[in-house]
Amino acid sequence: MSQLHLSSKIGTDDVEKEPTRKGFGRGLKAAGDENEQVVALCADLTDSTQMSLFKEAHPERFVEIGVAEQNLVTVASGMAAMGKIPFTSSYAAFSPGRNWEQIRTTICLNEQPVKIVGSHAGVSVGPDGATHQMLEDIALMRVLPHMVVVVPGDSVEAEKATRAIAMNGQPSYIRLAREASPIFTTEQTPFELGKAYVLRDGKDITLFGTGIMTYECLVAADVLASHGIDAEVVHVPTIKPLDEETILASVKKTGCAVSVEEAQVAGGFGGALAELFTRDHPVQLRRLGMQDRFGESGAPNELLEHFKLTGPHIAEEAKNVLGK
Amino acid sequence: MSGQLTIPQLEHKAIVVREDIIRMLEHAGSGHSAGPLGLADIFTALYFDIMKHDPKNPDWPDRDIMVLSNGHCVPVRYATMAEAGYFPVEELKTLRKLGSRLQGHPERTRLPGMENTSGPLGSGLSQASGMAYVMKFIDKQPHRWVYTVMGDGELNEGNIWEAAMFAGKNKLHNLIGIIDRNNIQIDGNTEDVMPLEDLRGKWESFGLHVQEIDGNNIESIIDACSMARAIVEKPSVIIAHTVPGKGVPFMEYDYHWHGMPPNSEQAKDALKKLRTLDGKIKGEHE
Numbered sequence: 207m208s209q210l211h212l213s214s215k216i217g218t219d220d221v222e223k224e225p226t227r228k229g230f231g232r233g234l235k236a237a238g239d240e241n242e243q244v245v246a247l248c249a250d251l252t253d254s255t256q257m258s259l260f261k262e263a264h265p266e267r268f269v270e271i272g273v274a275e276q277n278l279v280t281v282a283s284g285m286a287a288m289g290k291i292p293f294t295s296s297y298a299a300f301s302p303g304r305n306w307e308q309i310r311t312t313i314c315l316n317e318q319p320v321k322i323v324g325s326h327a328g329v330s331v332g333p334d335g336a337t338h339q340m341l342e343d344i345a346l347m348r349v350l351p352h353m354v355v356v357v358p359g360d361s362v363e364a365e366k367a368t369r370a371i372a373m374n375g376q377p378s379y380i381r382l383a384r385e386a387s388p389i390f391t392t393e394q395t396p397f398e399l400g401k402a403y404v405l406r407d408g409k410d411i412t413l414f415g416t417g418i419m420t421y422e423c424l425v426a427a428d429v430l431a432s433h434g435i436d437a438e439v440v441h442v443p444t445i446k447p448l449d450e451e452t453i454l455a456s457v458k459k460t461g462c463a464v465s466v467e468e469a470q471v472a473g474g475f476g477g478a479l480a481e482l483f484t485r486d487h488p489v490q491l492r493r494l495g496m497q498d499r500f501g502e503s504g505a506p507n508e509l510l511e512h513f514k515l516t517g518p519h520i521a522e523e524a525k526n527v528l529g530k
Numbered sequence: 531m532s533g534q535l536t537i538p539q540l541e542h543k544a545i546v547v548r549e550d551i552i553r554m555l556e557h558a559g560s561g562h563s564a565g566p567l568g569l570a571d572i573f574t575a576l577y578f579d580i581m582k583h584d585p586k587n588p589d590w591p592d593r594d595i596m597v598l599s600n601g602h603c604v605p606v607r608y609a610t611m612a613e614a615g616y617f618p619v620e621e622l623k624t625l626r627k628l629g630s631r632l633q634g635h636p637e638r639t640r641l642p643g644m645e646n647t648s649g650p651l652g653s654g655l656s657q658a659s660g661m662a663y664v665m666k667f668i669d670k671q672p673h674r675w676v677y678t679v680m681g682d683g684e685l686n687e688g689n690i691w692e693a694a695m696f697a698g699k700n701k702l703h704n705l706i707g708i709i710d711r712n713n714i715q716i717d718g719n720t721e722d723v724m725p726l727e728d729l730r731g732k733w734e735s736f737g738l739h740v741q742e743i744d745g746n747n748i749e750s751i752i753d754a755c756s757m758a759r760a761i762v763e764k765p766s767v768i769i770a771h772t773v774p775g776k777g778v779p780f781m782e783y784d785y786h787w788h789g790m791p792p793n794s795e796q797a798k799d800a801l802k803k804l805r806t807l808d809g810k811i812k813g814e815h816e
Binding site for chain 1: 665
């Protein structure tokens with residue numbers, strides 16, 4: 207859709223790739239340049255969570271916490287009480303994996319605008335294996351009152367999302383991936399917290415994607431088109447609050463849907479959609495993602511293939527839903 | 531609020547705070563008795579002498595901050611705040627009732643002057659460290675102090691020791707931790723449940739300045755906080771030995787009163803004991 211200014215290279219071999227965490231790193235530095243209340247705290251992973259750009263630009267506002275994720279978010283809670291906007295980063299398996307109660311009590315119930323940055327989420331982490339492939343973070347963060355949950359689709363959007371949560375005044379979780387993934391948006395593509403975007407119009411079925419899975423939905427739509435199926439693709443970078451209006455309008459038109467995420471579908475993105483449809487507009491929904499199991503070691507692309515989270519597999523599931 | 535009352539006046543104020551605690555717990559029908567009674571002298575000293583604060587302007591940007599880590603002891607904070615003028619003493623009767631600003635465990639967003647939300651143990655020292663870090667290194671406010679009151683049982687939590695490493699590393703001299711060393715926790719005596727000693731040695735090895743005092747002696751509390759403020763190269767921790775249930779003889783030293791309120795007969799008896807210092811003087815409001 208032209209007003210979304212999507213990349214012209216979608217679906218080609220020339221599509222550029224970059225990890226979403228890179229975009230976060232640029233966004234955090236920009237947020238720090240724009241607002242001197244922004245501070246950054248890291249649990250011994252400054253380079254790999256891409257906080258190093260901020261650290262170089264604003265060393266006086268960067269705090270090294272060491273390998274102590276409970277302290278990471280509670281020190282941040284105290285800093286937020288002093289008027290700061292703290293970004294805390296680690297791998298998602300450790301934060302929010304290890305420190306959920308501290309996030310619940312000292313950030314969400316305490317209503318402090320701390321930002322939880324969970325990097326290296328999903329099976330696409332690859333060879334590190336199941337311990338490091340965080341799959342339950344969307345569910346853990348989504349159930350917390352006051353928490354905003356964002357899963358950017360590519361590195362360009364991650365930069366915009368980071369700057370947006372710096373200014374939203376709320377506890378917020380941003381989920382990032384380790385591996386380079388295709389860039390399908392551009393600098394001109396709009397991004398607003400709480401908005402879903404119809405990337406491709408269709409009438410037969412809706413493919414809902416979040417995070418790096420949205421690109422795979424775009425690939426799936428091309429495959430489906432070659433079979434005469436007109437799929438709509440809706441990108442949902444904000445899982446909470448959910449853009450109910452855009453999502454419901456799509457399924458009211460298409461009548462059925464597939465959701466795709468690199469996380470547990472139970473309680474995750476698919477869970478959020480199922481709750482919405484059950485309440486307002488029951489439709490058939492096939493939820494793709496991790497089905498109550500852990501990941502394992504392997505190359506990132508190999509794992510996405512193994513767990514059937516690539517365009518051709520998504521297209522196959524869509525055809526099953528349509529009975530074709 | 532500093533230095534307006536004499537030591538005998540402060541000691542009397544602590545008795546009034548204890549009476550408030552007994553009345554509010556009896557009225558609530560649930561809650562913790564022993565900890566709040568044991569902490570009454572520390573809270574009275576903090577709110578009526580040590581801390582710089584303004585009950586009529588709870589968000590005063592130059593105020594000292596007190597973080598309550600062991601949220602279950604909040605009745606003592608509510609009672610002291612009410613006596614200091616943050617809200618009417620009458621409101622203490624709403625403790626733990628539906629719609630009250632005085633939740634069973636404290637919630638910052640409900641009550642002006644409540645600096646943090648707590649209940650789950652072990653996170654107060656970290657929050658206080660974050661505040662002290664901002665004051666020391668980012669906003670550069672050398673005239674402000676952060677106090678945090680912790681229980682001894684909650685020192686079982688790993689989060690506390692993560693915070694101790696952080697405070698020690700950054701030499702947060704403007705951070706003063708006060709440990710309510712009453713030797714009880716829910717399952718029994720602290721040294722039976724999970725031994726804490728050598729407690730002084732533990733804190734010293736993390737790089738903190740340690741004092742041990744009688745936590746039921748108001749003058750000692752004031753002096754120890756003055757000393758802590760004078761230590762410029764290290765954060766401080768004050769191990770305040772207190773008597774759980776202090777002031778009410780049938781509650782003193784008995785861990786069964788950790789999580790129990792008095793019934794009306796026990797409350798009547800407790801109030802009488804408080805007013806007469808256990809029969810040593812004639813109660814002045816009798």
